[in-house]
Amino acid sequence: MSEQRFGEHVVVRRHEHVAEFVLDRPAAMNAVSTEMARSIGAACRVLGDDRDVRVTVLTSTHARAFCVGADLKERNSFSDAELVRQRPTTRAAYTGVLELPMPTVAAVHGFALGGGFELALACDLIVADSTAVVGLPEVSVGVIPGGGGTQLLPRRVGAARAAELVFSARRVEAAEARELGLVDQLVEAGQDREEALALAARIAGNSPVGLRAAKRALRLGQGLDLRAGLDVEDAAWRSVAFSGDRAEGVAAFNEKRKPEWPGE
Secondary structure (H helix, E strand, O other): OEEEEEOOOEEEEEEOOEEEEEEOOHHHOOOEOHHHHHHHHHHHHHHHOOOOOOEEEEEEOOOOEEEOOEOHHHHHOOOHHHHHHHHHHHHHHHHHHHOOOOOEEEEEOEEEEOHHHHHHHOOOEEEEEOOOEEEOOHHHHOOOOOOOHHHHHHHHHOHHHHHHHHHHOOOEEHHHHHHHOOOOEEEOOOOHHHHHHHHHHHHHOOOHHHHHHHHHHHHHHOOOOHHHHHHHHHHHHHHHOOOHHHHHHHHHHHOOOOOOOOOO
């Protein structure tokens, strides 16, 4: 297992074809400061260019929190002009996770609030343990979810449910979060990272070309009418139909063996 650090608060560990993207600011419960946001964006750029990574798992080091959102202590020290200047850096961090080209899995435990939950929402799948508490409480402090929450949450749970959660600013505990579809898999306390990495390893056994194309079709087709969505799917299909992965997949199936994906 190799490890690469981005600034002081982000670590990327490689587990063969799975990258573990670790939020590592435990002293602040992984609150996202400007420095941490810059590191998240930098790590995403490196991962996005790495064709050897088939799945990314977003984890964190704090025992009681996945991420509590924006660093409000830092924000409170900003002038209006400084807040405006910081916004592109913060936005790039959330967009960076959202636009990772490979499948992504968030491993959530404890508090995942505001921007912390938005980082999880930016992933394709969310594995949460029984200690998880999620929510978008931004309107309770005079702002709105600004890391994608107003757009990503309705796509998960529908417009009315998302409106209730955003407008009420309420925190949702693990069992209800699973029931509402805020998380995809609920596991025992302390098992979120292990289960997310296991899920990622299973996903990573599939064609890397196919995985990226499938993610692209799923993301680009969201919100389109059916005909337009099918055109997006057809374009993604054409991008893999004549790939080395497709040839290897068919050959391995016929020869009853495990594929050795060329990744192209």
